[in-house]
Amino acid sequence: MTNDQDASAKFALLQAAQALFAEEGFEKVSMRTLTQKAGVNLAAVNYHFGSKQGLIEAVIAGYINPVNQARLKALESAEGAAEGRPVALETILDCFLGPVLEAVRKSEIAEKLFFQLLGRCMVDQSLSSLPDSVMETFQQVLIRFPQALHRSLPELSEEEILWRLHFSIGVLVHVLSRTEGFLHLAGGRVGKPAFEEILAMVRTFCRAGLMSPAVKETVEAS
Amino acid sequence: MTNDQDASAKFALLQAAQALFAEEGFEKVSMRTLTQKAGVNLAAVNYHFGSKQGLIEAVIAGYINPVNQARLKALESAEGAAEGRPVALETILDCFLGPVLEAVRKSEIAEKLFFQLLGRCMVDQSLSSLPDSVMETFQQVLIRFPQALHRSLPELSEEEILWRLHFSIGVLVHVLSRTEGFLHLAGGRVGKPAFEEILAMVRTFCRAGLMSPAVKETVEAS
């Protein structure tokens, strides 16, 4: 299955790891399976990445960081275009969701695998085991986007905005990692839309959630 | 740490498994750790549950099924009270979220562990490895709630309602399993609200998302 005969062992490992981690999860893929699929020797993982964890972190950083960097860059350019006025909520959302779509298009593995892998990065790994670079960039996202949102939604506290961004990230992560299961559970009742369409629905849903009036005191179980 | 000296081995195992699975995930807890904490012998897991997977499934079913059953029962009784009229969206949401809150209150392990475990049930296990009973009850939820929502939101197709329910589940799962990490990443910028308050915010967010006008053709990356 290795159609990159000329690739270095390091690159072949990253390629194989992307696909396998997406399919089965980081923990369940053994280094033996991995190196076999990559067509390299078992010892190559430790040589090039130090350990299996090193390879996992390289794959994660290679996936997540470009997305978060593109998010920050898109927001920056939107803020530049706004010339001091608040950026529209819809634009901010596009800065957040758009880079995911872009990353999917650029990706060399199948779309389905790409979603699964991106989802797993958020889900399988405990926070403390994420690479530092990922944490830092993500932290930047959690600073810049709430700032922009607060200017667009001044009636909400920054704290409530942070919570709603947390919820929005939940929607995105769940959509990426669990949509296949959802389609199965739903039986024939939903077709499989293109990812663009799903993202459009996510955008609508999160936009409405973010715009909703501030929470006062309305918790009441049935 | 076993403060149930009189408990049978089976019960002690379930107790210990709940806490340990919540803390570290299903896969990472070894049967040695598990049986040691439960104060029983290593062989007890296989005797009482057949295998480690059997124990995992027993823990999952014991957690998820009561919640989903309570959801269905709450919806049924709300529909009875509505006497044929559509049930209000807010009420349907409470039927969905309320049982989670109830389950937390009834739980014997710490609140924080409870969230983590409930989140892990959705996240760590691949769909196909969930117990049949969980799948069936969850499938019922994915039938009854969209039906009720469709009567309350007749301008949306059932398909779009299913997607939005999918998104709402994403918010809930993410809140349960990732809020601790979120609080850490947010630095000091958000306090730790009580779970009721978080659920109230989730309710507001999802209510707005569910009520939003139908998606037409508005996908546009920044």
Added chain:
DNA sequence: GTCTATAACTAGATAGAC
């Protein structure tokens, strides 16, 4: 029902030849 002891296996890591 509960235990000890161990079987049968798999994992990640590494030493050292080339």
Added chain:
DNA sequence: GTCTATCTAGTTATAGAC
């Protein structure tokens, strides 16, 4: 840089005594 061979430690599962 890449390989083979092997080490050490971990896993689940089970046979059989009590």
